[in-house]
Amino acid sequence: MMTDIQIARQAVKLPIAEVAAGLGLSPADILPYGHDKAKITHAAIAALQGRAPGRLVLVTAINPTPAGEGKTTTTVGLGDALNRIGKRTTICIREASLGPNFGMKGGAAGGGRAQIVPMEDMNLHFTGDFHAITSAHNLLAAMIDNHIYWGNELNIDSRRIAWRRVMDMNDRALRDVALGLGGVANGFPRQSGFDITVASEVMAILCLARDLADLQDRLGRIVIGYTRDRTPITARDLQADGAMTVLLKDALQPNLVQTLENNPALVHGGPFGNIAHGCNSVIATRAALAMSDYVVTEAGFGADLGAEKFLDIKCRMAGLTPSVAVLVATIRALKMNGGTARADLGHQDAAAVTRGCANLGRHIENLHGFGLPVVVALNHFDGDSPAEIAALQDCCAAHGVKAILARHWAEGGAGAEDLAREVTALVEGNSVDFHKLYPDTMPLWQKIETICTRIYRAAHAEAAPGVREQLARWEEAGHAKMPVCIAKTQYSFTTDPAIRGAPEGHIIPVREVRLNAGAGFVVAICGEIMTMPGLPSRPAAQTITLDAEGQVEGLF
Incomplete structure (x- = not known):
């Protein structure tokens, strides 16, 4: 059996200009990064304003387990399948953080025959967006300490500085640090720390900004700390917003790549769903909706985190209305939720699936609470027994939804055509009564x-x-x-x-x-959630290297 990276290397990729042309973009509308990836220019994004949007499909999942759910894989497979049945579809997902790549979770490009390529680039430095976000964030941090060093005209109370530093790597030793040690020349000592870049407010701002002007306005509103009388101090007060915007100018442009089946994908932004709002950028989603009949996007982690934040934060701010929610589950993960140990997942146990379906049912109820039609995508694994599949389908039927068996990991878009047809039936056969969980006016x-x-x-x-x-x-x-x-x-x-x-x-x-x-x-x-994760006892970084031909080994 080939690994994900081996499958990705066999892909016959189209020149990125051809992928762009399929979206109606000219060569002048993109900035190529090599032959297989590009950014869509600010001018091209602006020209899309006013077009009637396509239909928005949200892919989410049950609570993650070590057994795996395959949310991104399903997002890619569904996008490919929708294109196969004649629906012009674009996929919108987030970029990958180096933290999980070298830690334990892995990448963010899908898997098997349902991947976005170039997979290695996407999971490593890609087009440099995360580096730009890290630099803009840390520029503001440096300007705070520099302002205090040169007289502190704004009277910032160093005990009330809320702006930490960031880096795109898991490093628990940086959670709490002392700054300014070593004497007067190094500034004034104070306690601070680091978060991972995906938790940065700058990341959230980039993902929610409408354009460059909105980006700078939002950056200027960042509250970095307070004076002794608790007056807030902003990035605009420090005159940092202009330089931060310059660093982020190119990063705000969405990245265009393709699936293994040469369908378009916009990969942009990367906030985690457990510590941030967990969605790709508004600017990418809106652009995709303007160029497509359907847009398939995902929200990070389980529906209780990612979907709730997508619906209550991203959709609220961007004025988006999803047409349907696809809830991803696997037999293996349901068995773990039903009490099966990871070592025993290979044994058939329909009763454990039934017990684990309580988790699935809770997510279905929550999504219905937003007024969305729901379909469950059963991401198929070898070894799933007919009895276990039937147990899942019975659970879904009890909640008034269908469970569609999807084999996109092994078969690509062809394996998800049944899922695509159910999605289109729900989208085109229902009027959505989408509503948020709470009003703006609630305390x-x-x-x-x-x-x-x-x-x-x-x-x-x-x-x-x-x-x-x-x-x-x-x-x-x-x-x-x-x-x-x-x-x-x-x-x-x-x-x-x-x-x-x-x-x-x-x-x-x-x-x-x-x-x-x-x-x-x-x-x-x-609870105990950390905004700077640590590496596991055996991080993935220990097995990542280059082979004799200079190709990456150990990255999936």
């Missing part, structure tokens, strides 16, 4: 409580000392209408990653809140 703490009780089925949320007071101050400062981004473990409806299935009645502890004034939302950090 911030009540928004947190609403997500915790209605999506996670918690008894209530519990605020650490000072959290509710901080939220009240932000409301008084004019941020009351912001949506909320919950940062918590992706593995469970609770904040304990070991509790699978569909628990209810638990407590969600909110230990910290952060104001993302430029991005336009408040982050509630819950």
Whole structure:
């Protein structure tokens, strides 16, 4: 059996100008990065304004397990299948972070016969967007300390600086650091830390900005800290927003690549779904909708995190209305949710599937709560037994949805045509009554409580000392209408990653809140979730190298 990277290397890729032409883009509308990837220019994006949009398909999943769900693989396979049945379709996904690539999760290009290429480029430095975001973020950090060093005209209270530094790598040793050590020439000592780049507010801003002007306006609104009397200090006060925009000018342009079947894909932005809003960029999604009949996009991790944030944050800010939700599940993952140990997943156990379907059912109910039609995509694995598949289908039928067996990993778009036909039937046969979980006018703490009780089925949320007071101050400062981004473990409806299935009645502890004034939302950090992950005991980096021909080995 060939690995993902071996399959990707066998791809017969079209020149990227031909892929662009299929979207109606001329050579002047793209900036090629080699022969197989390009950016769509700002001018071309602007020219798309006003076109009637296509239909938006959201792909999400059950809570992830080590057994795997294949959300990105399904997104790619479904996009290929829709094109095969005559629907002009573009795929929109996020870029990959180096942290998971060299850690344990892996890449973000799909797998098997349902991949986006060039896979190696996508999973490594790609077109440099993450480096630009890291540089813009850290430029602001440097300007904060430099301003204090040269007299602190703005009277920034160094104890109340909220802007940390970032890097695109898992490194637990950088979670808490001391800055400015070594004497007067190095500035004033203070405690700070690093987050991973995908958690940066600059990443969120790039993914939510409409254009360069909106990008700079949002960057200028970033609150970096406060004075002693709690007056907020912004990036605009430091006159950093202009230079940050310059660093991000090219990064704001969406990246165009292709699937193994030569269908177009826009890969842009990369916030994690567990610690950020977990969606690709608004500018890419809107551009794809203007050029396509259908757009298939995904939201990070399980539907309780990624889908909720996609619907309550991205759709709210961008004015998007999805037509259908595709919920990805595997027999293996359902068995783990039903209590089967990972070592025993090869044994047939329809009863465990039935028990694990409680998790699936909870996600179906939540998506229906937004007014969306739902179809379950059963991402097929070798070894799935007819009895186990029947158990899943029975569960779905009890919730009023269909479960469609999809073999895109092994067969590409041809293996997902049944799924594509069900998606089109739902899209073209239903009028969607899409609605958000909460109104803008709801108080911030009540928004947190609403997500915790209605999506996670918690008894209530519990605020650490000072959290509710901080939220009240932000409301008084004019941020009351912001949506909320919950940062918590992706593995469970609770904040304990070991509790699978569909628990209810638990407590969600909110230990910290952060104001993302430029991005336009408040982050509630819950449980033990980290905004700077660490590497596992045996990181993937240990097996990644170059072979004798200079090709990458060990990257999937």
